[in-house]
Amino acid sequence: MVAGVSGTPTVYDVAEHAGVSIATVSRVYRNPDSVRAQTRDRVMEAAKQLGYVPSGNARGLASRSTGVLGLCFPDYADPDAEESAEETEEARDAGDEAAMLYSDQIIRGMERASRRHGYALLIAASLAGGPESLVAKVAGRVDGFAVMARTVPTEDLEPIARRLPVVMLAGPRELDHLDHIEVANFDGQRELTRHLVEAHGLHRLAYVGGDPASPDAEARFRGFAAACREAGLPEPAEPALRTSLMTQAEGRRVTEELLDRSETDAPRPQAMLFANDQMAIGALRALERRGVRVPEEMAVTGFDGIPLGQIVRPTLTTVRQPMRRLGEEAVELLVRRLRAPEVTPASMMLPVRAAYRSSCGCRP
Amino acid sequence: MVAGVSGTPTVYDVAEHAGVSIATVSRVYRNPDSVRAQTRDRVMEAAKQLGYVPSGNARGLASRSTGVLGLCFPDYADPDAEESAEETEEARDAGDEAAMLYSDQIIRGMERASRRHGYALLIAASLAGGPESLVAKVAGRVDGFAVMARTVPTEDLEPIARRLPVVMLAGPRELDHLDHIEVANFDGQRELTRHLVEAHGLHRLAYVGGDPASPDAEARFRGFAAACREAGLPEPAEPALRTSLMTQAEGRRVTEELLDRSETDAPRPQAMLFANDQMAIGALRALERRGVRVPEEMAVTGFDGIPLGQIVRPTLTTVRQPMRRLGEEAVELLVRRLRAPEVTPASMMLPVRAAYRSSCGCRP
DNA sequence: TTGAAAGCGCTAACAC
DNA sequence: GTGTTAGCGCTTTCAA
Numbered sequence: 001m002v003a004g005v006s007g008t009p010t011v012y013d014v015a016e017h018a019g020v021s022i023a024t025v026s027r028v029y030r031n032p033d034s035v036r037a038q039t040r041d042r043v044m045e046a047a048k049q050l051g052y053v054p055s056g057n058a059r060g061l062a063s064r065s066t067g068v069l070g071l072c073f074p075d076y077a078d079p080d081a082e083e084s085a086e087e088t089e090e091a092r093d094a095g096d097e098a099a100m101l102y103s104d105q106i107i108r109g110m111e112r113a114s115r116r117h118g119y120a121l122l123i124a125a126s127l128a129g130g131p132e133s134l135v136a137k138v139a140g141r142v143d144g145f146a147v148m149a150r151t152v153p154t155e156d157l158e159p160i161a162r163r164l165p166v167v168m169l170a171g172p173r174e175l176d177h178l179d180h181i182e183v184a185n186f187d188g189q190r191e192l193t194r195h196l197v198e199a200h201g202l203h204r205l206a207y208v209g210g211d212p213a214s215p216d217a218e219a220r221f222r223g224f225a226a227a228c229r230e231a232g233l234p235e236p237a238e239p240a241l242r243t244s245l246m247t248q249a250e251g252r253r254v255t256e257e258l259l260d261r262s263e264t265d266a267p268r269p270q271a272m273l274f275a276n277d278q279m280a281i282g283a284l285r286a287l288e289r290r291g292v293r294v295p296e297e298m299a300v301t302g303f304d305g306i307p308l309g310q311i312v313r314p315t316l317t318t319v320r321q322p323m324r325r326l327g328e329e330a331v332e333l334l335v336r337r338l339r340a341p342e343v344t345p346a347s348m349m350l351p352v353r354a355a356y357r358s359s360c361g362c363r364p
Numbered sequence: 365m366v367a368g369v370s371g372t373p374t375v376y377d378v379a380e381h382a383g384v385s386i387a388t389v390s391r392v393y394r395n396p397d398s399v400r401a402q403t404r405d406r407v408m409e410a411a412k413q414l415g416y417v418p419s420g421n422a423r424g425l426a427s428r429s430t431g432v433l434g435l436c437f438p439d440y441a442d443p444d445a446e447e448s449a450e451e452t453e454e455a456r457d458a459g460d461e462a463a464m465l466y467s468d469q470i471i472r473g474m475e476r477a478s479r480r481h482g483y484a485l486l487i488a489a490s491l492a493g494g495p496e497s498l499v500a501k502v503a504g505r506v507d508g509f510a511v512m513a514r515t516v517p518t519e520d521l522e523p524i525a526r527r528l529p530v531v532m533l534a535g536p537r538e539l540d541h542l543d544h545i546e547v548a549n550f551d552g553q554r555e556l557t558r559h560l561v562e563a564h565g566l567h568r569l570a571y572v573g574g575d576p577a578s579p580d581a582e583a584r585f586r587g588f589a590a591a592c593r594e595a596g597l598p599e600p601a602e603p604a605l606r607t608s609l610m611t612q613a614e615g616r617r618v619t620e621e622l623l624d625r626s627e628t629d630a631p632r633p634q635a636m637l638f639a640n641d642q643m644a645i646g647a648l649r650a651l652e653r654r655g656v657r658v659p660e661e662m663a664v665t666g667f668d669g670i671p672l673g674q675i676v677r678p679t680l681t682t683v684r685q686p687m688r689r690l691g692e693e694a695v696e697l698l699v700r701r702l703r704a705p706e707v708t709p710a711s712m713m714l715p716v717r718a719a720y721r722s723s724c725g726c727r728p
Numbered sequence: 729t730t731g732a733a734a735g736c737g738c739t740a741a742c743a744c
Numbered sequence: 745g746t747g748t749t750a751g752c753g754c755t756t757t758c759a760a
Contacts (some may be wrong), residue, residue: 024747059427061739111489120487120501137484346742
């Protein structure tokens with residue numbers, strides 16, 4: 001093959017052009033100091049002239065590593081869905097901010113940490129399976145990757161996790177040889193509940209949970225229940241209400257349901273604690289429409305700390321998940337395991353912190 | 365090599381296990397229909413048992429394509445910087461929201477569009493050069509990629525752009541064989557300026573620009589100047605003030621400078637138009653501290669539409685850049701060029717829209 | 729429909 | 745310090 005004639009230049013072209021062997025070209029790129037300066041310059045010059053760019057694939061294949069870490073996250077928006085032309089930009093933004101829930105923050109955290117360790121980041125949102133499933137695609141191109149809970153079927157993950165480092169984020173470990181990182185759902189909800197009781201003197205509390213199959217939502221409820229017990233209040237065995245989707249719409253719906261019920265039945269609760277921010281924000285809207293003042297007549301709290309919580313009025317009291325940190329720690333675990341594949345699987349629990357804002361009465 | 369004995373299973377292992385040739389295994393993954401159902405099932409079964417995952421590197425090398433698109437974006441935060449333990453979480457968040465300026469939105473846009481076309485997305489923030497520069501790393505692992513303006517030296521980009529599709533985002537084309545997408549900076553600033561004049565009757569306007577080397581900032585200024593001329597106001601040849609970093613701190617600084625100057629000199633302007641939101645938000649803080657009411661005594665506008673603009677009080681009037689769309693269009697251009705490498709370079713200009721909020725007097 | 733064999737462009741031993 | 749030589753794990757003609 002004559003240098004410069006073919007499509008993209010390779011090490012061979014550069015080597016020929018510079019009058020060295022391909023091994024030397026390779027060295028210049030991998031470990032410049034192992035080559036005499038003069039030789040190195042010749043190679044670099046040739047590479048520049050030819051427009052040579054090393055093939056990541058070839059390097060990866062030969063060296064069995066890619067220099068890339070990965071993330072599989074849930075498909076937060078159907079990319080095929082046509083956006084309704086009727087919603088205003090503002091409204092669309094608000095919705096997006098909410099949807100942006102976790103993923104963006106985690107991506108940012110992982111990107112930063114990856115960069116610090118010299119890795120690039122490959123991201124892909126979950127899609128339905130098949131032999132060419134998402135995970136397989138990601139797994140084949142990275143040195144290790146993180147998976148957000150419930151994005152990938154365990155059976156797809158299992159064979160892959162045997163071959164390269166995988167860390168499970170924000171969920172149960174699923175496979176016992178995985179590293180995994182959780183967030184202190186129990187502690188956070190417990191602290192928030194205690195605050196309502198101790199700082200605001202509330203004692204008729206209604207918890208709105210999610211799908212019983214969601215470990216996060218359940219852990220939060222248990223935190224709530226524990227705080228109730230500790231405060232000498234009746235300890236509920238089940239959330240007062242549940243929604244399965246945990247959306248704003250559902251939050252609004254259950255709130256109206258509760259208000260209707262209270263008019264006839266028992267006294268209305270003094271506070272509603274939601275298993276996530278989205279529902280809580282839906283509730284805020286429902287309460288406003290029904291003329292129930294927040295927080296005077298009803299305190300409202302969420303969980304997650306999504307940006308929208310700071311924009312709504314009243315601003316939402318919540319528990320903030322350290323999502324960026326989750327991403328950063330994920331990378332640290334991956335890097336650690338890459339260096340020492342045999343270390344026993346780690347399990348981290350990241351602390352959370354409550355943000356007391358207007359909807360509980362902490363700010364005007 | 366005996367199947368199952370070595371580290372990670374390969375096509376050879378699967379083939380042996382299933383009693384077929386490696387070509388057949390390959391076919392099952394690339395084009396299942398070209399293999400008899402019965403054979404296919406045997407292969408799939410073997411693959412599953414062995415925990416076989418195709419190597420993306422090997423596939424890429426053999427097929428000369430990766431199924432991955434890339435993005436190079438500016439390093440929005442130094443990953444090595446220790447976060448000051450003193451700033452509160454709220455403050456840190458606000459800062460982050462601001463910093464999140466473009467990149468996150470573009471990433472989201474690209475991720476969505478990539479997914480729609482069956483690609484994954486590789487992201488990497490810019491880092492200093494060397495033979496192993498960021499671009500080279502990305503370029504070697506993707507089928508095509510987008511570059512945000514001024515993240516990559518033109519000379520690094522040139523050889524790469526000869527070999528694979530590159531689209532330049534939010535900046536001048538730099539290399540004339542690149543596709544590129546810009547945002548209507550001129551139009552947006554012109555519309556916003558006209559609004560201040562026509563809807564609010566303001567006519568003493570001060571424009572705060574950025575680095576003269578920033579094409580965006582300059583185009584915005586020209587839009588401002590054009591609107592002035594069209595309104596019969598004096599047309600400035602230069603911004604009243606400039607900052608080079610365009611940060612909140614700088615916005616605050618120039619605002620105080622202007623207030624100090626006005627006390628002695630000429631009458632104070634009725635409006636300050638900033639070349640970006642960050643500076644405008646800094647200005648809001650400075651004005652508040654100096655007791656200048658916004659918008660009554662001074663209208664303030666930004667440019668970009670960052671989320672923080674909706675959180676600050678008064679909310680910030682601005683021009684919103686369609687960042688997510690930018691990312692989506694970037695992918696469309698890349699995919700198009702991948703399919704037809706010879707089409708002439710495209711140049712898009714995305715429309716923007718002004719968001720009239722409190723800081724110009726449009727909302728209470 | 730399936731198999732055999734030749735690379736894809738690089739890295740990594742090992743020689744010199 | 746530099747060159748030689750095997751592969752890395754797949755895709756892809758070309759035959760059968």
